[in-house]
Amino acid sequence: MTKEKLRKIFLLTFIFYTVFAVSFYFLAGDQLKYRKVEESNSIVEADAVTRELTRGIIVSQDFVVPVDNIESVSIVFTKLYREGKGDLIVCLVDGTNVLYSQEYDIAKDVPEQHRLYLTPKTPISGYKGHELTLRILSHAKANEGVSVMMNKQNAPEGSMIKVGSEMVEGTLCFSVSGSDVIAISQYYWAIMGVLGALLAVLLILSYNSYLHGKYNYIVIAIAAIYRYQFLISQLVIRDFKTKYKRSILGVFWSFLNPLMTMTVQFLVFSTFFSSDTRNYPIYLLCGVVCFSFFNECTTMCLTSISGNARLITKVYIPKYIFPLSRTISSSTNLAISLVPLVLASLILGVSIRPQAILFFYFIACLIIFSFGIGLFLSALMVFFRDIQFLWTVLIQIWMYATPIFYPAEIVPDKYRFVIRLNPLYHFIGNCRTVLINGISPEPRAYVFCLLFALLSLFIGAFTFKKTQDKFSLYL
Amino acid sequence: MAENMIEVENVTMKFRMSDEPLNSLKEVFTVAARGKLKFNEFLALDNVSFVLEKGKTLGLIGKNGAGKSTTLKLISGILKPTSGKIRTYGNIVPMLELGAGFDLELTGKENIYLNGAILGYSKEYLESKYDEIVDFAEIRDFIDMPIRNYSSGMMARLAFSIASVVQPEILIVDEILAVGDVAFQEKSFNRMKELMSGGATVLFVSHDLEKIEEMCDKVIWLDHGRVVMFGDTDEVCKAYKEAQGIKA
Numbered sequence: 001m002t003k004e005k006l007r008k009i010f011l012l013t014f015i016f017y018t019v020f021a022v023s024f025y026f027l028a029g030d031q032l033k034y035r036k037v038e039e040s041n042s043i044v045e046a047d048a049v050t051r052e053l054t055r056g057i058i059v060s061q062d063f064v065v066p067v068d069n070i071e072s073v074s075i076v077f078t079k080l081y082r083e084g085k086g087d088l089i090v091c092l093v094d095g096t097n098v099l100y101s102q103e104y105d106i107a108k109d110v111p112e113q114h115r116l117y118l119t120p121k122t123p124i125s126g127y128k129g130h131e132l133t134l135r136i137l138s139h140a141k142a143n144e145g146v147s148v149m150m151n152k153q154n155a156p157e158g159s160m161i162k163v164g165s166e167m168v169e170g171t172l173c174f175s176v177s178g179s180d181v182i183a184i185s186q187y188y189w190a191i192m193g194v195l196g197a198l199l200a201v202l203l204i205l206s207y208n209s210y211l212h213g214k215y216n217y218i219v220i221a222i223a224a225i226y227r228y229q230f231l232i233s234q235l236v237i238r239d240f241k242t243k244y245k246r247s248i249l250g251v252f253w254s255f256l257n258p259l260m261t262m263t264v265q266f267l268v269f270s271t272f273f274s275s276d277t278r279n280y281p282i283y284l285l286c287g288v289v290c291f292s293f294f295n296e297c298t299t300m301c302l303t304s305i306s307g308n309a310r311l312i313t314k315v316y317i318p319k320y321i322f323p324l325s326r327t328i329s330s331s332t333n334l335a336i337s338l339v340p341l342v343l344a345s346l347i348l349g350v351s352i353r354p355q356a357i358l359f360f361y362f363i364a365c366l367i368i369f370s371f372g373i374g375l376f377l378s379a380l381m382v383f384f385r386d387i388q389f390l391w392t393v394l395i396q397i398w399m400y401a402t403p404i405f406y407p408a409e410i411v412p413d414k415y416r417f418v419i420r421l422n423p424l425y426h427f428i429g430n431c432r433t434v435l436i437n438g439i440s441p442e443p444r445a446y447v448f449c450l451l452f453a454l455l456s457l458f459i460g461a462f463t464f465k466k467t468q469d470k471f472s473l474y475l
Numbered sequence: 476m477a478e479n480m481i482e483v484e485n486v487t488m489k490f491r492m493s494d495e496p497l498n499s500l501k502e503v504f505t506v507a508a509r510g511k512l513k514f515n516e517f518l519a520l521d522n523v524s525f526v527l528e529k530g531k532t533l534g535l536i537g538k539n540g541a542g543k544s545t546t547l548k549l550i551s552g553i554l555k556p557t558s559g560k561i562r563t564y565g566n567i568v569p570m571l572e573l574g575a576g577f578d579l580e581l582t583g584k585e586n587i588y589l590n591g592a593i594l595g596y597s598k599e600y601l602e603s604k605y606d607e608i609v610d611f612a613e614i615r616d617f618i619d620m621p622i623r624n625y626s627s628g629m630m631a632r633l634a635f636s637i638a639s640v641v642q643p644e645i646l647i648v649d650e651i652l653a654v655g656d657v658a659f660q661e662k663s664f665n666r667m668k669e670l671m672s673g674g675a676t677v678l679f680v681s682h683d684l685e686k687i688e689e690m691c692d693k694v695i696w697l698d699h700g701r702v703v704m705f706g707d708t709d710e711v712c713k714a715y716k717e718a719q720g721i722k723a
Contacts, residue, residue, distance in 0.1 A: 234593075316551050316569070472553055
């Protein structure tokens with residue numbers, strides 16, 4: 001490898017980082033600055049109703065604002081199953097100052113015992129921790145108006161509802177949802193700048209030490225990949241050619257497989273889960289594609305050393321080449337299976353937004369993660385052949401522990417932590433968010449995914465390096 | 476003074492062999508539970524040292540299990556010595572087991588590239604030598620056929636052609652000259668000589684003393700992992716023959 005090549009690689013790395021840092025700022029948009037607060041969105045179960053709101057009776061309740069930006073307030077009404085007629089006005093009040101009010105037509109707008117949303121055009125900000133008043137009034141005639149659902153038993157201590165001029169103990173069935181400001185993101189440019197500077201220093205130091213004939217890990221890794229790229233490409237081509245050799249449809253199977261798996265699972269599970277999930281087929285397909293990759297990659301890596309025993313004991317090749325080439329082969333397969341994913345998304349009405357490009361960040365994390373696991377497994381396989389049977393069981397368990405065909409929300413709260421510890425949940429979940437919802441997940445999702453990937457890579461590489469000299473004795 | 480191409484310094488190689496093969500978790504547990512987890516150490520090489528100068532051909536002789544193949548594997552980097560140091564200067568082409576990297580499903584052409592890559596050749600080099608390889612192996616008519624349809628002779632010829640097309644600085648040969656039919660054996664033997672005369676430093680293992688005498692400058696005689704004798708070909712071969720004769 002020449003120094004011009006190395007300089008070019010380093011320069012490209014730095015340019016890539018800069019482009020990523022800048023474009024990420026715009027792609028992430030509001031998600032970089034605000035964090036959705038999910039917890040604030042739940043509504044207490046109703047066990048009572050207020051009296052009917054007629055002829056200007058005002059119902060109001062004071063509450064403490066739980067979020068930085070109020071995006072919507074939802075309230076549950078009942079019309080006692082009548083048609084209803086007249087107007088309904090809901091407002092948010094700070095002392096005497098009306099922050100926002102919205103008028104509804106009872107007959108048309110108010111659903112029976114479902115949420116009615118009050119959505120300010122721009123979020124109401126700056127009231128977190130302050131007390132605001134929710135005020136509801138109506139001029140409906142008797143027997144045509146609405147009542148607000150309320151809860152008396154489980155209401156927080158001391159919460160009072162003012163109905164007309166009397167005070168009632170309890171709380172209205174309403175919730176405030178919105179987002180919090182992510183404090184750290186106002187330092188986005190500073191943080192990315194510092195990281196960029198660190199990267200630049202690292203690259204310059206590496207380059208300098210290379211010029212002086214000292215090779216650090218970064219240079220060694222690049223030099224090795226550069227030196228063995230022909231071998232790696234040949235091994236990948238081999239995997240690819242032999243995989244579909246003698247099959248009639250050939251590479252077309254890479255398209256068909258995820259689609260068929262998705263179809264089967266869709267037929268089986270759609271009745272249970274499709275109502276809770278936005279665009280369930282794509283949700284499913286995204287999970288299937290990602291998990292199949294993980295499954296294929298780790299399983300192929302598992303046998304990559306023991307399956308090439310004849311080569312390893314006869315010719316000197318750096319041994320990590322084998323799991324690496326298998327990972328690259330499965331990644332190629334993944335790339336092919338993204339085509340049906342994109343096509344299906346377009347056909348089934350997912351509008352793919354620029355944010356979908358962030359998909360590749362999480363896919364990259366998934367690939368690094370799988371490579372780490374693959375390294376670990378391939379090393380272990382040399383010493384304990386039982387791993388191959390154990391792994392098929394483990395990956396089965398892992399599949400059911402990952403929300404692939406079911407929504408993560410059905411997992412009971414007390415087991416939620418199991419899901420949260422599962423790296424695949426994060427990779428797959430974030431892939432879905434950027435693809436289906438077209439928005440970036442919150443910033444910490446990126447950090448988590450990267451950490452999971454690097455941790456796996458570190459453990460895998462460490463195990464592999466420690467044991468690789470003994471491979472040829474056990475093969 | 477000629478420069479050294481291979482330096483082997485006090486190399487010892489121990490294999491840890493258990494009494495029973497421990498290839499699965501269950502076996503480890505059950506054997507450990509019975510308290511029988513013992514390892515026997517097997518000394519494949521015991522304090523072996525030698526140097527080989529540029530352009531010389533070294534023959535390795537000795538009975539089966541004397542440590543000849545282990546020495547070759549250590550020098551080509553496949554094994555790491557338990558103790559001692561090995562230094563090599565130059566690119567090594569090991570002809571240890573020809574065609575180890577063949578994939579039966581691929582065609583002859585695809586296998587030339589795959590196997591060439593495994594042996595460390597560059598793409599450009601393989602492209603420039605492609606015709607030479609095919610012609611030498613005499614398989615041009617079958618080159619686009621999956622090699623699972625090849626005869627074993629064809630496969631061996633192809634493997635030898637790929638391995639010998641390069642001009643290595645250090646060539647490691649482990650009894651591969653008996654490849655193909657008589658005509659091809661002749662051809663491959665001449666090719667080997669050509670490579671050697673081209674300045675390559677050669678390590679050569681054979682049980683065929685005639686070949687050793689014909690090709691080697693120096694011979695090392697190993698027995699049970701120890702160097703019995705290291706010196707000029709005539710001297711060592713004579714001593715070896717005598718030793719064999721007495722034992723026989």
